[in-house]
Amino acid sequence: MSNFLPNELIDRLRKEQDFDHEAFVDTHEKGDRITSIRLNPRKHALLDIALLDPVPWCSKAYYLGERPVFTLDPLYHAGCYYVQEASSMFLGHIIRTLGLENAAIRALDLCAAPGGKSTLINAYLGDKSLLVSNEVIKTRVGILEDNMNRWGMHNVVVTNNDPSSFSRLPGYFDLMVVDAPCSGSGMFRKDPDAIDEWSLANVKLCSDRQKRILAESISTLVTGGYLIYSTCSYSTEENEDILDWIAHEYGFSSVELPLDDSWGIQPTQSSEMSAHGYRFYPHQLQGEGFFVGVMKKTEAQETFSRKKAKPEKSAVPKQALADWLLPNAALYAFMHGDDVHIFPKRYEEDLKWLQRVLYIRNAGTNIGKWIGRELLPSHELALSVFVKSDLKSQEVPLSVAQEFLRKDNLDRDIFVDVGNGWCLVRYYGVNLGWVKVLANRVNNYYPKESRIVHL
Template sequence: MSNFLPNELIARLRDESNFDHEAFLNTHAKGDRITSIRLNPRKKAALTMPLNAPVPWCRDAFYLDERPIFTLDPLYHAGCYYVQEASSMFLGHILRSLGLEGASVRALDLCAAPGGKSTLLNAYLGTGSLVVSNEVIKSRVGILQDNINRWGMHNVLVSNNDPSAFSRLPGYFDLMVVDAPCSGSGMFRKDSGAIDEWSLANVKLCSDRQKRILAESIATLATGGYLVYSTCSYSSEENEDILDWIISEYGFSTVALDVAEAWKIQPTLSPVHAAHGYRFYPHQVQGEGFFVGVLKKTQEQETFGRKRAKPEKSPIKKDALRTWLVGDERLYAFMHRDDVHIFPKQYEDDLRWIQQVLYIRTAGTNIGKWLGKELVPSHELALSIFVNAEINAQELTLAVAQQFLRKENLDREVFENAGSGWCLVRHQGVNLGWVKILSNRINNYYPKESRIVHL
């Protein structure tokens, strides 16, 4: 068993006070798989899967007794919940501890894919917040965008930029979350393949990369703003040492968090500045290996000139949008090519500032194509919390909902009581997408690229 995990890693962990390396090894040898989900507070539905104990450090989060096939559940595709590793949900407790729950802030999730922390930010922060969800790896931006779309909020910018690009927005963000790419030792139980890739050389490589990511982006955080830094590594070079380096180089102070003893999260102090860190070990918590620390920026940070732009006249008539949306007085509608997007009105100027310096994959919610006098609704609109509840809609059974998600032909008789034209399809009262009801058939508008291929 002693050879199951890298000897260099075990030797280092043994040096930690009160570390039970035998229990640590036994937990990895068993290979138990922990499954947890976090509910979307803005999409209430009766889940068919039984929820077990709540995740103690995160609101609306639960463990599952067994892992279902989420692909079969229409409510998963509707964005009613997000499947997320429990340890990483500790971000919820951090936001509450910092007094940011329900607050209106500008937040950056710098290394965002696949979207767990961005959707958690959106669930905890106030509706007056702006979340920039960035992913540097182009191939991972698609899944990030899909998960953001499912969550249904309009106050997110999905971007695809190197961290260095954010230095062009100095002093802009109030909150910066960096879940840094790391050597991955905390994922050994979940992904045994990561064991073969681990080495001390890779730890050093990751530590250098983490410093580069932070050095090139940290100016984007405003004075008094918070940096939440985390990894899924056990190596101090990627954790406590990084906190010390940030404090030494960039003028930050450490932030201590109240952590319940029953949670069995291990508090640590960095060797130079006694910065507070928090370690999650899988033999002690019901989750995977994780490290997180919170720092506050004390150094004065210059920002950029924020000139108000002259509002652009939209070619879209408000009356046309009221057919599809609620709360339009809070929304800014703009055109991108032929598509109509909605975005928080209070961040209209911010959008223009950000567009000048970053590559934006998508802004807000794309609600559909504008044909001059009418809107062809998008799938994003169906999943949006702003879609008009008075739109023609049809509830589907589980079997028919799965047919819809496979993008199969649907029986006209199912829709005999629905009106003609565009129709929302629902399961358990939650929107799944659009169909168009014609006299002799139903056109299924579920996105081809998202369809379930196998059931």
Template structure:
């Protein structure tokens, strides 16, 4: 028996005759740390480190031979990739297998911070989809917003709400992702502190919390809409038992997803309804512990109507975004506290609905402050894939890019040939922020709240 893994957990897993207890324990005791990233398909570039192997179930996912200092990598801050555990990238395979990338839909990531699964959804759903990315804890919602800003797309809304708020959006979403708070046993190899916090009492508490969250949000799923439910727990009480509870409480059906045998993923079934789940064990896959399942809502759901909503005419001049946003005429605008937000015109009514019933942290891309005759650009715009490529820009070396990210003063001589005014700072042709070139100085406008430490 393991010297540090909870005996009660090992014993429960060992009830399954196909479970290899010795291999499971060995995978935790060898101390092997696996690092994986997922590339941003909207921001292709050449990375400064080697991608050793592709994640089998995610075409944008890669393992790294060594873990670099991501904090010091300007491409990390530019949103070129997201550091994500490989097992959870399986959601990309689910999206593609179910064809949820074939047409525009409304999706919500209910427990979204820090943003790994939201950035994944944003990459794999149809580009005309709208994603609501929600986090209940205020401090974590700030991190969520930062990560989605780096990702750069405008078809995302970030909210900070209790799951009960979703009751005010009946039958709204085609897809709900609930990566539920759990006891964390799947992270034991990655985070040994999680072992000290684990207990059977906490498993029970988490199961009850998961049921509360699901009972609050499922009214927001359309008839025939999908729920993707996941945890980083091995406990049946938080996984297969939850699937049975869902099928008891709601008229839902299990959805199977094809696997390749060489992936090493274990298909499981819930005790009562035989609902299909997918288990990831570190001795079988190159990743951490994870559980995910898909259910489809079959009961007739109430429907939220957008027809009663009206949008207000934008107070902005017609060409206010010209030279800042490419294809600017194709975007709707929202002005909130003098800040202009842009998003696709077809999402205007949906975002209006979100405004009425949710507390929003951000909607679309925050372009900047409108001062009546001119725009002061926002950092979000620098990160945006919709930034006008004709904007004044300069590409920096690694050392200078790191200095910029520390919010240090930029050498004025570097910008002697650069036109005065706002200028995008790039690294390897990817924007990392704004500077303003003045007659006698260069001002660094990198946001102080996200600047990197002086390492």
């Protein structure tokens, strides 16, 4: 028996068929830390990080031999990769199995902060889809917005709403991902402090919360749409029992996923409806504890009236786009105050529907402020995959890149060849942000709230 893992948890797991509780306990007592990253497929750079084996169930994802100080890597701040726990990257295998990769669908990540699953969803779905990334907790939505901005895509809407708000969009989303708040037993190796907060009472509390979240939002899925439900818990009440409840109460069927035996993922089935679930145990694979199941909406779901609004003439000057953005990107541009945003043209009507019922933190990419007859470019624009590649730029070494990220004053001589005006600071060919080069100084426009405070 473990000296620190909850006895109630161990006793429950020992009852599972073929469960090796000694190996499970030993893995936690060793406390090995496994680090993995997932590359941004739209931002190619030569990483100064030693990549080891690929994560087998997710493309462009790798384990690292050691955990570097990511804060010191400019390419991390540029959105070239995302640091994500390997087990949760199984979402990529699910999207591919469902035939949704590069599909033109509407997707919702209901509990999205800090953004790992949203960046993964966005990478797999591509630029033909629309992704709504929602976070309930107001204090966490800022980091979600920052991470989506780093990712650089314009087809994302970041929202800050209670799950019940999405019941006002019945039959709208084709895919809904709910990584539900849970009792956290799957994170015990990564975060031993979480052990002190675990109890059977908390498991029951989390199970009730998960049902509330789903009950208040599940009608937003279209008939035939998919729900991907996951937790970082080992408790049946939060996992297989929830799949049973979804199937019984809301007319869903379970989706079985193909597995490679070498992955070490444990398939399970719920007791009542035989719904398929997938358990990740840290003694069987390179990842933390995780559970996921996929359900398909089979009962008919009514939707809302989708009357098209009268087209509005864009107030955005065409020159504001032509001077800064790649041509032929099928963009819809709109003003929000003085800010210019770009959004996929195909989802222009969708944005209006979302604005009617949700609190939107950010929509698309804010490319800057329109001041009189010129654009004051934003940091989001610098990180966007749609920023023009032939804009004035300066490649800098690591030391200067870190000075820029600290928002320090930069030496004017570094920019002697680019002339005066707006200039992109680049590291390994990837944009980090803007400076404005003047006759006798360089103004650093890296966002104050994002700067590196300590090196």
